[in-house]
Amino acid sequence: MPRQERAPDAGCQRVVLFPLPYESHLSPMLQLAALLHARGLDVTVLHTDFNAPDPARHPDLTFVSIRESLPEEAVEADIIAQLLALNAACEAPFRDALASLQPGVACAIVDGEWYAALGAAAKVGVPALALMTESAATSRNILAFPRLRDAGYEYDTSKDEQQLDELVPRLEPLRVRDLIRVDGWEADGLRGLIVLMADAMRSAASGVILNTFDAIEASELEKIQAELSQPTFAVGPLHRVSPAMSAAERSFLHVPDRSCLAWLDAQPPRSVLYVSLGSMARVDRVVFDEMAWGLAHSSVPFLLVARPGLANGINDAPPPLPEGLTDVVGIGNNNAARGKVVTWAPQKDVLAHPAIGGFWTHCGWNSTLESICEGVPMLAQPCLGDQTVSARYITHQWGVALELGEVFDRVRVAEAARKLMVGEEGSPSKGEGWQAEN
CATH class of the missing domain: 3.40.50.2000 (Glycogen Phosphorylase B;)
Known part of the structure; x- marks a missing residue:
């Protein structure tokens, strides 16, 4: 418009x-x-x-x-x-x-x-x-x-x-x-x-x-x-x-890889778990590896944002995927690939896409609002600052998210991803009942 x-x-x-x-x-x-x-x-x-x-x-x-x-x-x-x-x-x-x-x-x-x-x-x-x-x-x-x-x-x-x-x-x-x-x-x-x-x-x-x-x-x-x-x-x-912004206007400090939208077009409705820890959070390399392997073992299709600086000790480049993971899960643009990795995503468009069924989030307030407005259930992994506050509200006050939990390994990640995406906890259906009125 x-x-x-x-x-x-x-x-x-x-x-x-x-x-x-x-x-x-x-x-x-x-x-x-x-x-x-x-x-x-x-x-x-x-x-x-x-x-x-x-x-x-x-x-x-x-x-x-x-x-x-x-x-x-x-x-x-x-x-x-x-x-x-x-x-x-x-x-x-x-x-x-x-x-x-x-x-x-x-x-x-x-x-x-x-x-x-x-x-x-x-x-x-x-x-x-x-x-x-x-x-x-x-x-x-x-x-x-x-x-x-x-x-x-x-x-x-x-x-x-x-x-x-x-x-x-x-x-x-x-x-x-x-x-x-x-x-x-x-x-x-x-x-x-x-x-x-x-x-x-x-x-x-x-x-x-x-x-x-x-x-x-x-x-x-x-x-x-x-x-x-x-x-x-x-x-x-x-x-x-606010007035609708062009894709260029919605990019502030990071340039999104919009190829992920074409990849999402080929996925079934509500099948993909979108994973992004925002623009500032940093995790240890071992945590990133457990995240990646957990996604691989979950059997859930995923879109993963691995931006430069996400992993401690790797400031100017995205963290590389663990050795052997690509062979296990298949990652790329082709329709058969179960996973896709980008350095930054056009998040507003991703969350509005019908293929997205869940959002693994750091619980930043912008991300939280965007997910709630699109009716996308969340998996909460707060990292710093106010994110612990938002995580508590979305899991225990508003009931639109699951806690990832304090114990963090690939088994727990796989279980949580499956629970959100295929369990009853992933309801209500995307777009039903959580949309903000405008």
Whole structure:
């Protein structure tokens, strides 16, 4: 369907957006930008040079670099150190870039993890809204973090299993083990980052925008509004309500291999398990090998995304498949192949394809929303950050996913894949009862 856009009025004020430079954050922010532009607003996207989006893919929007100077060591740092370094490096350049666009800026919409930019906008006199690219449940977790820390409810690997399985007061159904965490990375840095985000949301933001909708998170949205003095707006799912984007516009930092769609065309309805751990998660090589062998032994047709950097220790290339696996399962474009491997997939199109019967996911919020809206049941393998929160909700609150479990080997993987794809747990049928209303 062609876009239906209204030309901006001559006196239309500008809205400035500032996305966090990661695939999962760029996507909803640029979807929101397209939605605002279609409503007749003049939209300018300020962006970092680090992981900069390609303006040529979004011809309707204006892009302006803030020209930050990110320390070289921050580029290779872990995600928490990188986020802290980005906030420090971008505060002044963002403030100056925003000031240079004055007068005429009605408001700024800033990713909720840009806590420094939220404060900088206030110094320029521009009201700023925080776009939370996580779920409402995760946003509640962030707001509650200071209270949880003081009450001793932080996730801590030194806790025993009984303590980790304890429900968190006022955050049910979350257990301690489901709280936001980044295993293997410096805990004090994560604590500091979450506190800064919570403080900025409360004190610097003029309002909070959430990429979610009442049908699944009405209770969480009500509780967030009760905690905040400023208004909250549920505007999602953005991938469904924003204007239709071309394939080029939907590609932000990774270029999808669209040959997988032709391969899916040759597969029976609801027969293929789509496997993707998103744009940021990393797993040990042994875990990737067990994933691959488990898929091979499951007898389930699969589409596997093996992006560069997915396996620890292999940064610039996709992890190679285990030796001998191709001979066992058959992988390729031909119709007889039971598996296909790509470095990146056009996920929205894949999940909407009738051949897809299940989604093995890292439980990133964008992926979760897309799967729910297409009625695709999920197999949950949370890896970091807010993904444990989403995993708990999709498995125990909304009943649209199965847990992969803590024990991870090829036998467990094969059993879980078969259970999702051919067992009763894979019901309801794709597209029945889970579709988001638009």
